[in-house]
Amino acid sequence: xxxxxxxxxxxxxxxxxxxxxxxxxxxxxxxxxxKSNLSLSFSISLALKxxxxxxxxxxxxxxxxxxxxxxxxxxxxxxxLEGSISLKDAVMDGPKGLKYIAGGSGLSHLVxxxxxxxxxxxxxxxxxxxxxxxxxxxxxxxxxDGTLKFILSVQEIVVxxxxxxxAMTDAYAMMKHxxxxxxxxxxxxxxxxxxxxxxxxxxxxxxSKVVKSFLDREIICLGSVPDxxxxxxxxxxxxxxxxxxxxxxxxxALKGISDKYIRRQFSQEPISKNSLxxxxxxxxxxxxx
Numbered sequence: 001x002x003x004x005x006x007x008x009x010x011x012x013x014x015x016x017x018x019x020x021x022x023x024x025x026x027x028x029x030x031x032x033x034x035k036s037n038l039s040l041s042f043s044i045s046l047a048l049k050x051x052x053x054x055x056x057x058x059x060x061x062x063x064x065x066x067x068x069x070x071x072x073x074x075x076x077x078x079x080x081l082e083g084s085i086s087l088k089d090a091v092m093d094g095p096k097g098l099k100y101i102a103g104g105s106g107l108s109h110l111v112x113x114x115x116x117x118x119x120x121x122x123x124x125x126x127x128x129x130x131x132x133x134x135x136x137x138x139x140x141x142x143x144x145d146g147t148l149k150f151i152l153s154v155q156e157i158v159v160x161x162x163x164x165x166x167a168m169t170d171a172y173a174m175m176k177h178x179x180x181x182x183x184x185x186x187x188x189x190x191x192x193x194x195x196x197x198x199x200x201x202x203x204x205x206x207x208s209k210v211v212k213s214f215l216d217r218e219i220i221c222l223g224s225v226p227d228x229x230x231x232x233x234x235x236x237x238x239x240x241x242x243x244x245x246x247x248x249x250x251x252x253a254l255k256g257i258s259d260k261y262i263r264r265q266f267s268q269e270p271i272s273k274n275s276l277x278x279x280x281x282x283x284x285x286x287x288x289x
Contacts, residue, residue, distance in 0.1 A: 021054075021132040023154040023278040028161065029170025031141035034192045035160040037231060038254070039138040040068050041242035042158075045258035047098045051133040055094065057103030058150060059140040066102045069094055070238035073102035080124075081117070087124035095243060099132075122283045129279065142170075143177055149285035151178060153278045156186045158222065162193045163203040172210055179215050187211075190257060191224035200224025220266050223257040225250050 026042070028035040036059070043055040057065040057077075066073040073092055079085045087101075094100045129135060137154065139147050151157065157178065161171035175187055189207065194200035204221045211219050226249045234244035242251045260266075 020277045020279075021129055021135045022156070023135050023137070024156050024158055025137045025139050025151045025154040026158045026160060027139045027143075027151065027174055028141050028159065028167075029172070029174040030167055033141075033160050033162050033167050034225075034231070035141065036065055036068060036138055037235065037241065038160055038190060038192060038225065039136060040065055041240050041251070041254050042258055043100075043134075043136050044094070044096050044098050044240055044242050045255055046134055046262070047096050049258070049262065051262075052131060053098050053134045053136065054091065054128070054132045055098060055100040056135065056137045057101060058137045058147060059103050065100060065138060066092070067238060068235065069100075069240060076102035080121070083117075087121065088128055091128065095240060103138075118283070118286045122279055122286070125282075126279050135278070143174060148178075148181070149282065152182050152185070153281040153285060154185075155278065156188060158188045158190060159219075160190050160192055161203070161207070163191065163195070163199055168203065168207055172207065175211060175219070176215060179217065183215075183217065187217075187219040188222045188261070189219050190222045193227040194224040195227055197224060222260060223253060225253045225257070 026035060026039040036057075039055065043053050047053045055065065059065075071092070071094075075085065075090055075092065077087075077090055080087050080090050090101050091099050092102060137150055139151060143151070159171050159175060161167045171189075178185065178187075189204055191200040191203045194203065200223070201221075203224070208219055208221070211217060228241075228248055228250035230245045230248035231241045231250050234241035237244060241248065242254055245251060
């Protein structure tokens with residue numbers, strides 16, 4: 001009962017602060033760190049708590065969220081870009097009330113759209129956004145001029161890395177690139193495939209010290225997800241791991257991360273200085289020539 005009251009209080013607070021949904025970009029400096037897997041199960045975890053969640057596959061040419069859910073989407077954002085459907089028609093049903101938009105190679109053309117299609121995209125996005133509490137963009141690994149426009153438009157960024165030195169180096173490079181464009185946008189970090197809670201904390205501590213030393217800013221630790229064989233089993237079965245085995249260590253860790261995020265249980269709350277909503281910022285970036 002107490003948890004339900006707390007959830008209601010948080011949702012009312014969010015509604016009062018901002019009628020638009022919370023927008024989140026999930027990024028990684030390199031591929032193969034489990035970003036899409038975590039994006040999907042994180043989104044489902046939010047939906048299971050009664051939130052209306054839209055997951056947008058922004059991996060240009062390599063979108064695979066529908067495959068991870070065991071779906072083969074016949075409709076994707078590419079169909080909208082080609083003018084055959086409305087953006088709302090591209091929204092598909094995922095598990096546990098989750099909604100998603102499948103990605104495709106046509107996403108790379110978003111940057112060079114003519115003004116008419118950009119305006120149409122922004123207007124339809126504005127209408128869709130009114131239906132959700134959270135809109136999560138699962139970005140492709142690395143960064144391009146096109147994806148950067150979306151990343152800089154969101155309210156918060158979740159960075160996925162692993163304890164591997166190369167993954168940490170690439171994660172820092174990603175944050176540095178974004179920081180140089182927007183020094184106020186908040187960074188949250190999830191350490192994936194940690195061998196223990198201790199390794200997860202140590203990995204975050206090393207990354208945090210580097211960011212503080214060279215960028216003079218704080219990053220927020222959301223938590224770590226253990227290197228759990230259940231995740232590989234879930235991928236083979238094409239079932240999100242949080243649903244494949246809710247008692248698995250990875251699932252429990254992911255639920256803890258989503259709880260921490262929703263309840264804003266951080267030692268300090270980073271606040272972006274840009275008051276513009278996502279759609280307004282994105283429109284500015286897309287109309288830049």
